[in-house]
Amino acid sequence: MSDLTLADWQQRAAELSIEGRAFINGEYVNALSGKTTADINPANGQKLADIACCGPEDAELAIAGARKAYQSGVWSKLPPAERKKVIVRWANLLEEHQQELALLESLDCGKPISDTLYVDSASAINTLRWNGEAVDKVYDEIAPTGPGELGLVTRMPLGVVVAIVPWNFPLATTAWKLGPSLATGNSVILKPASNTPLTALRLAGLAKEAGLPDGVLQVLPGPGGSLGEALSLHMDIDGQTFTGSTPVGKMLMEYSAKSNLKRTFLELGGKSPNIVFADADLDKAAKMAALAIFYNQGETCTAGSRLLVEESIIDEFVAKVAEAAKGHMPGNPLDPNTVMGALIDKKQFDTVEYYVDVATKEGAELVCGGKPAQVVEGGYYYEPTIFKGVRNNMQIAQEEVFGPVLVAIPFKDEADAVAIANDSIYGLACGIWTNNLGRAHRVAAEIEAGSVWVNNYFGGDITVPFGGFKQSGNGRDKSLHAFDDYTELKSTWIDIS
Numbered sequence: 001m002s003d004l005t006l007a008d009w010q011q012r013a014a015e016l017s018i019e020g021r022a023f024i025n026g027e028y029v030n031a032l033s034g035k036t037t038a039d040i041n042p043a044n045g046q047k048l049a050d051i052a053c054c055g056p057e058d059a060e061l062a063i064a065g066a067r068k069a070y071q072s073g074v075w076s077k078l079p080p081a082e083r084k085k086v087i088v089r090w091a092n093l094l095e096e097h098q099q100e101l102a103l104l105e106s107l108d109c110g111k112p113i114s115d116t117l118y119v120d121s122a123s124a125i126n127t128l129r130w131n132g133e134a135v136d137k138v139y140d141e142i143a144p145t146g147p148g149e150l151g152l153v154t155r156m157p158l159g160v161v162v163a164i165v166p167w168n169f170p171l172a173t174t175a176w177k178l179g180p181s182l183a184t185g186n187s188v189i190l191k192p193a194s195n196t197p198l199t200a201l202r203l204a205g206l207a208k209e210a211g212l213p214d215g216v217l218q219v220l221p222g223p224g225g226s227l228g229e230a231l232s233l234h235m236d237i238d239g240q241t242f243t244g245s246t247p248v249g250k251m252l253m254e255y256s257a258k259s260n261l262k263r264t265f266l267e268l269g270g271k272s273p274n275i276v277f278a279d280a281d282l283d284k285a286a287k288m289a290a291l292a293i294f295y296n297q298g299e300t301c302t303a304g305s306r307l308l309v310e311e312s313i314i315d316e317f318v319a320k321v322a323e324a325a326k327g328h329m330p331g332n333p334l335d336p337n338t339v340m341g342a343l344i345d346k347k348q349f350d351t352v353e354y355y356v357d358v359a360t361k362e363g364a365e366l367v368c369g370g371k372p373a374q375v376v377e378g379g380y381y382y383e384p385t386i387f388k389g390v391r392n393n394m395q396i397a398q399e400e401v402f403g404p405v406l407v408a409i410p411f412k413d414e415a416d417a418v419a420i421a422n423d424s425i426y427g428l429a430c431g432i433w434t435n436n437l438g439r440a441h442r443v444a445a446e447i448e449a450g451s452v453w454v455n456n457y458f459g460g461d462i463t464v465p466f467g468g469f470k471q472s473g474n475g476r477d478k479s480l481h482a483f484d485d486y487t488e489l490k491s492t493w494i495d496i497s
C-alpha cells in the first residue's frame with residue numbers, strides 16, 4: 001500500500017497542517033479560556049502543534065450541545081440504516097486519509113509508521129465500518145410469554161456518553177469507543193489523552209464531512225485531572241467509557257458513585273502471563289514472546305510482560321527470546337523499517353528506568369538491554385530489556401511497567417503455571433504455548449483473563465470481544481457485545497388480552 005521512504009514521510013510531516021482546536025457543535029474552536037498546551041513529538045522532543053486546553057467551562061458547552069443533539073433525535077432517532085450510511089461514509093473518508101492519519105499518529109505517539117499505517121489506522125477504519133454495518137442487523141426481542149400479553153425487550157441508547165482514551169493506541173481505542181456508541185444512537189464527548197490529541201481532532205472533521213450532525217460528536221482535548229474529572233462527575237452525562245490505567249479507572253468509578261451512577265465501562269492495565277511449556281514449538285514461541293512484550297515499545301495493555309517458562313527449558317528459551325529481541329531495537333518512527341519507536345514522554349522513560357532499577361535491586365538477572373538507546377536526539381528510546389531469575393512475588397512481576405521490560409519466571413508443572421499466571425491483580429490476557437491439545441484447553445479454561453491466546457499472541461478481530469477480568473476492567477470493546485455498554489435494556493409489557 002505504501003512504498004514511501006523515511007525521507008518521503010519526513011517531507012510529508014514538514015508539510016502537514018495540524019488542527020489543534022477543540023471540536024464542539026460541528027466547529028473547530030479555541031478553548032474558552034484561550035489556553036493552549038504544546039503537543040510534543042516523542043521521537044525528537046520537538047513541538048508539533050499548540051492544542052486547545054479545554055476545561056470545565058468547555059465541558060459545559062459541549063455537554064449542552066451533545067444533550068441538545070440527542071434530544072432532538074437528529075441522530076438518536078434516525079433509522080439504524082441511516083446511521084449506518086453516515087458511519088460507513090466516515091470509515092471511507094478515514095481510508096482516503098489513511099496515510100495522513102497514520103503520519104499524525106506516528107508523530108504524536110512515537111509509534112513506527114508501518115504500525116500506524118497497517119495496524120492502527122487500518123483497525124480504526126475496520127472498526128467504524130463494521131459497527132456501522134452491524135447496527136441495522138441487530139434485532140430486539142419478544143419474550144416467550146403466554147397469550148394475552150406481550151413482553152418486548154428493546155434497547156435504548158444511554159444518551160450522552162463520555163469516552164476517555166489513552167495515548168498508546170489513540171486511533172484504535174477511539175474507534176472501539178466511537179463505533180458502537182455512535183452506531184447505537186448516543187451523542188459522544190471524546191477526551192483524548194493530553195499526549196495524543198491529533199488523530200481524534202482530525203476524525204471529528206471527517207465525521208462532519210461524512211454527515212454526522214453537529215453536537216453528536218464533540219472532541220475536547222485537555223487535562224484528565226480537571227477536564228476529565230469535570231466530565232466524569234457531571235450529572236448530565238449518562239455513560240462513560242474509558243481505556244487507561246487502573247488507578248484512574250477506579251477514580252472514574254468513584255466519580256460515577258458520587259454523581260449520577262453514570263454507566264461506567266473500563267478497559268484497564270495488565271501484567272499478562274505468556275506461558276511456555278517445554279513441548280511447544282520453541283522457536284516460534286520465542287519470536288512471539290519478544291513481539292508480545294516489545295511491540296508498541298511495550299506500551300501495550302496486553303503486553304506479555306511475564307514470561308512463564310517450564311523450568312527444564314528456561315535458560316535455553318530465554319536465550320532464544322534475547323536473540324529475537326535484537327530484531328526489536330528502536331529506530332526512527334518514520335522509517336518504514338522501524339519495528340520499535342520512541343517511548344511517549346520523559347515520565348514514561350523515567351518509569352521504565354525506575355522499574356529496571358527495582359528489578360536489579362530485587363536480585364533479578366539482566367539478560368539484555370537495561371539502558372536507553374540513542375536514535376534521534378531529544379527522543380525517548382529504550383533498548384528491549386529482559387530479566388531472568390524472577391519470582392512472581394517480586395514488585396517487577398506484579399506491577400505494570402508499560403515499557404519494553406520482560407521478566408522470565410520458572411514454573412514446575414501445569415498447576416504451578418496456572419497458579420502463577422492467576423496470581424495478579426490483573427486479568428487482561430494470557431498466552432499459552434504447547435503442542436498438547438488437552439493441556440491447552442485445560443490451562444485456557446483455568447486462566448482468569450479476558451483474552452487467552454493458544455500458540456499465538458495478540459490474536460483478535462473486531463468480531464471478538466476484548467476486555468478484562470479483575471482489576472483489568474469490566475465491559476467489553478469490539479464485537480456485538482460492545483453494544484451492551486452503550487444501550488439500556490428496556491422491558492415493555494403489553495396487555496393484549
Ligand code: NAP
Pocket residue numbers: 164165166167168169173191192193194195222223224225227228229232243244245246248249251267268269270300301302400402428467468472473
Ligand atoms: P491514564 O493515565 O489512566 O490516562 C488515560 C486517560 O484518562 C487520559 O485521557 C487521561 O488524561 C485521562 N485521565 C487522567 N486522569 C483523569 C481523571 N482524574 N479523570 C478523568 N480522566 C483522567 O492512562 P495512560 O497512561 O494514558 O495509558 C496507559 C494505561 O492504559 C496503562 O495502564 C494501560 O495498560 C492502559 N490501557 C488499557 C487498555 C485496555 O484495553 N485494557 C488499552 C490501552 C491502554 P491525560 O492524558 O490528560 O492525563
